Amino acid sequence: xxxxxxSGILPGGPGEGVEVLVSGSADLATEEMLLNIGPQHPSTHGxxxxxxxxxxxxxxxxxxxxxxxxxxxxxxxEVRDYRQIIAxxxxxxxxxxxxxxxxxxxxxxxxxxxxxxxxxxxIRVMMAEWNRILNHLMFxxxxxxELGAMTPMFYAFREREDIQxxxxxxxxxxxxxxxxxxGGLKEDLPRGFMQHSAALVKKIRHRMxxxxxxxxxxxxFKQRTVGIGKLPGSVAKEFGCSGPILQASGxxxxxRKTEPYLTYDQCxxxxxxxxxxxxxDRFNVLFQRVHQSLSIIEQVHDKMPAGPIxxxxxxxxxxxxxxxxxxxxxxxxxxxxxxxVSKGGKEPxxxxxxxxxxxxxxxxxxxLPGNLLxxxxxxxxxxxxxxxxxxx
Amino acid sequence: MKAAExxxxxxxxxxxIERDEVLNEQLSVWTTSEKWVEVATHLRDCGKCMxxxxxxxxxxxxxxxxxxxxxxxxSIRRQHxxxxxxxxxxxxxxxxxxxxxxxxxxxHERETWEMFGINFEGHPHLVKLYLTEAFxxxxxxxxxxxxxxxxxxxxxxxxxxxxxx
Numbered sequence: 417x418x419x420x421x422x423s424g425i426l427p428g429g430p431g432e433g434v435e436v437l438v439s440g441s442a443d444l445a446t447e448e449m450l451l452n453i454g455p456q457h458p459s460t461h462g463x464x465x466x467x468x469x470x471x472x473x474x475x476x477x478x479x480x481x482x483x484x485x486x487x488x489x490x491x492x493x494e495v496r497d498y499r500q501i502i503a504x505x506x507x508x509x510x511x512x513x514x515x516x517x518x519x520x521x522x523x524x525x526x527x528x529x530x531x532x533x534x535x536x537x538x539i540r541v542m543m544a545e546w547n548r549i550l551n552h553l554m555f556x557x558x559x560x561x562e563l564g565a566m567t568p569m570f571y572a573f574r575e576r577e578d579i580q581x582x583x584x585x586x587x588x589x590x591x592x593x594x595x596x597x598x599g600g601l602k603e604d605l606p607r608g609f610m611q612h613s614a615a616l617v618k619k620i621r622h623r624m625x626x627x628x629x630x631x632x633x634x635x636x637f638k639q640r641t642v643g644i645g646k647l648p649g650s651v652a653k654e655f656g657c658s659g660p661i662l663q664a665s666g667x668x669x670x671x672r673k674t675e676p677y678l679t680y681d682q683c684x685x686x687x688x689x690x691x692x693x694x695x696x697d698r699f700n701v702l703f704q705r706v707h708q709s710l711s712i713i714e715q716v717h718d719k720m721p722a723g724p725i726x727x728x729x730x731x732x733x734x735x736x737x738x739x740x741x742x743x744x745x746x747x748x749x750x751x752x753x754x755x756x757v758s759k760g761g762k763e764p765x766x767x768x769x770x771x772x773x774x775x776x777x778x779x780x781x782x783x784l785p786g787n788l789l790x791x792x793x794x795x796x797x798x799x800x801x802x803x804x805x806x807x808x
Numbered sequence: 809m810k811a812a813e814x815x816x817x818x819x820x821x822x823x824x825i826e827r828d829e830v831l832n833e834q835l836s837v838w839t840t841s842e843k844w845v846e847v848a849t850h851l852r853d854c855g856k857c858m859x860x861x862x863x864x865x866x867x868x869x870x871x872x873x874x875x876x877x878x879x880x881x882x883s884i885r886r887q888h889x890x891x892x893x894x895x896x897x898x899x900x901x902x903x904x905x906x907x908x909x910x911x912x913x914x915x916h917e918r919e920t921w922e923m924f925g926i927n928f929e930g931h932p933h934l935v936k937l938y939l940t941e942a943f944x945x946x947x948x949x950x951x952x953x954x955x956x957x958x959x960x961x962x963x964x965x966x967x968x969x970x971x972x973x
Contacts, residue, residue: 656862741831
């Protein structure tokens, strides 16, 4: 907490009312020091390294060093056929597996001109939203943990377990769902899924109130985050930041709203935005996005039609015609896009992955300077990213 | 702005558009490396374009036809997309940097540089992003084979029918 040294009086405690004389200048120049944070720091969600130039406790410059998890997905995609790529892409951001595979199948389907059955589209919307909540809960919990609060992490994992069980019932997997197929889905929902899903929406909504009480109204949490790490909207746009980071800076960009894919145009929801673009706003936007997702899932329950989940006639080999396409989806962490170039073969000629975390982390050198070292973790935790998504 | 309108506007305003194509409702325009920065600056500053959101920059290896550098930007205000493309020769490909236009281009250019060996003139910090300093070669070039593929051809190369036979 900042203490007003100019008045010479320290508030609170036995010293209150005692004059304190501060000699010299507050911005005393000291020697610059280089500090390495990571690559094995718990707050970096993976192996991200930051090289920070410090003057006292003030950050002068920050340079993220990435690549510790580079696995060459883009190269691997060039020697795999489209069915295999679905299993490949849900691994770069392991917290939003379903949304990743969705981007690839949308790109291929659009390039091939395939019509996806309506039921499959609605199921995709529902699963994407469940995956979004699954992802956001992870960050809701871990951000609290980084600021010293243990309980949210345990709560978040309790809720994540419920959602993972639900998604496992339909997809057979807990993390890497691989539920999408080009043209539709692997299989239909199991019997009783909708009832479970509806009950879980109520449960999660109720428990979100606990989080609000634990964190949003928490004085210590606010002291650590309000006004810390302010990111202007213009800078966020210039670096291509997306998702909660962009929205917290006051820009209501969400491709579910601006360029609706699947059946999002038939769902009613809001894009929550922040005012200041500080750490608190970023967290708050993430929080509000969970509520919007819950509301979308309820609408899907009401609107889910009956019918097939794969088109009646599918080509034996998936061979999109020659051409290129950029398909983007609003992933939990922001805009995930796939630039696909096809030469008419069974495997893509080039698959460029435009991942949200890459752009978000590349913005750090612009955001961190001028902040204090103790605030670093609070800022880093609020720029939600997954290192696998940065490195690909 | 509609794709056709936007393309017409760019042709008139910059005079640097060689050709354009609309595929899957997405506009691509081709320019030259001399006009690369000029076109990008126009896209950012022009009131009709207002491309304020840097989406990505990358390249595609078209083997004998050289490299195609792809810049994709989006306008949050005007809600339109554009692909700006540029063909670079296979020998010593080099284009001016865009990191002065959108700062977000910085990392994307570093990645494209190490993956394709395309030089970005005037880039402030052109060092490897993902690969180690000692790494040789440019992995995303088509003549760079994956180690497993060098040893053994991809088994999925066969059609399902051939495999059964």
